Amino acid sequence: MPLYEFDCDACGARFEELVPxxxxAPCPACGGERVRRVFSRIAEPGLPAGLQGKAAKESNARRGEREAQRKDRFVAERKRERGQGPPGG
Known part of the structure; x- marks a missing residue:
């Protein structure tokens, strides 16, 4: 799946997601569904692309948190489907 960049219409956050x-994808900051795909700028030759330093670390941490939440929701849903967990929670 390609990595796309989105802007949230509700809160103005910009984020990246792997989506078909x-x-x-919903906004990770506010959960808003009204998002627009934006086209990322291409880096000039010889210049580093993407986030650098502290911004990269913060972005990676937020992405890790989102992935952990998705995994937890997936596991909980599978348990509910198999009758191994409490309904609705």
């Missing part, structure tokens, strides 16, 4: 082409 044509799909969107």
């Amino acid at each position: 082409p044509g799909a969107t």
Whole structure:
């Protein structure tokens, strides 16, 4: 799946998500569904692309938290489907 960059119409956050082409993802900051895909700028030759330093570490930490939350929701849903967990929670 490609990595796309999105802007949230509700809170103005910009974020990246791995989604199928044509799909969107909810805003990780506010949960908003009204997001727009934006086209990232191409880095000039010889210049580092992407986030650097503290910004990169913060972005990676936020992404790690989102992935952990998704995994927890997935595991909980599978347990509910198999009758191993409490309903609705």
